[in-house]
Amino acid sequence: MVAAGAELADEVGLGALTMGGLAERVGVRTPSLYKHVAGQEDLVRRIAALALSESAVAIGTAIQGLAGRDALAAAAQAFRAYVLAHPGRYAATVGLEPAGQDDPLVAAGVRALAAFRAVLRGYDLPAAEEDHALRTLRSAFHGFATLQAARGFQWSADVDESFGWMVDLLDRGLRRA
Amino acid sequence: MVAAGAELADEVGLGALTMGGLAERVGVRTPSLYKHVAGQEDLVRRIAALALSESAVAIGTAIQGLAGRDALAAAAQAFRAYVLAHPGRYAATVGLEPAGQDDPLVAAGVRALAAFRAVLRGYDLPAAEEDHALRTLRSAFHGFATLQAARGFQWSADVDESFGWMVDLLDRGLRRA
């Protein structure tokens, strides 16, 4: 149910994810969906939780055995690959309030952050700066991925190359120049 | 008309910007709006053009007389202030295709990019890397601003401090470590 919604969102875009479309995909009439999800908002939340969980394991496995710059590059690649492969799922994760603390969303979010925290452990950062570094990485990766997914990079230069360049810059920056 | 739509989008969020709501705001029945805009998509495009134009002048004036790190910090501050003050307008700018080349959107986009290009001129970058640097700055600022606007930074550390930290990192990175 949620999995089918996630697939559909990846194919048509989160904005075009419709209850009717999902019903058709799973071979059911639209109102029947409400026996499984509370509504469209609930559906999107669950897709978001799925996306956070999946991306967390993707990044987590990508950085296994790596440290420092290698870990950063691997995490960045894994993150971007996930977002490009699953744009609908990822779009679901942005701009949602975590309702309650038993929300599976926060658990999934924490796991995703943990993967990036692991990357930062390879750099000698003062503890007080770890949160700043985490936010910086998240902003840069999130920004790049969403801009690319939205066709935000229209002009010439190669996008992969730009991404590598950005990762290099972040690595230099994290190593305290 | 577009200005009213931009205000409304800032207040209720771009996703909740509705033709009926805009009509009520300007004191008119809904179908009358179609004498001024071609439809909702057209409305959003025009709001986006407004946002790009406004943010371009905000950043442009902020960096006047500054160079290097000072210019970068000023541009970053101006950009973030604009996005936080006008989240609806800014949200309109992400994820749109520029239709025609006479589209006022591309002109406004070029002006916005020019402001960041001016900042980069204060660093000694090889010409081949300017596009990469531009994309990096855009990703980092866009990511940070949208994550903050979406209340994406839930945990403790001070957000302004994190932003400053990120700008420092970018500055170091741009100065080729």
Next chain:
DNA sequence: TCCTGCAGCTAAAGCCGTTAGCCAAAAGCT
């Protein structure tokens, strides 16, 4: 065996965007 609850269905309401077609007033031309 009976009964409870799950998972589907139809019907219908309400909101949104959009189009068609009408009309008055303002603006512009002779």
Next chain:
DNA sequence: AGCTTTTGGCTAACGGCTTTAGCTGCAGGA
């Protein structure tokens, strides 16, 4: 001034979307 055209509003209506209400059959446990 008088006619004409454009402008900007209106009502009515359609189609699509989400969501609720209420019914029904069926599976699995008491």
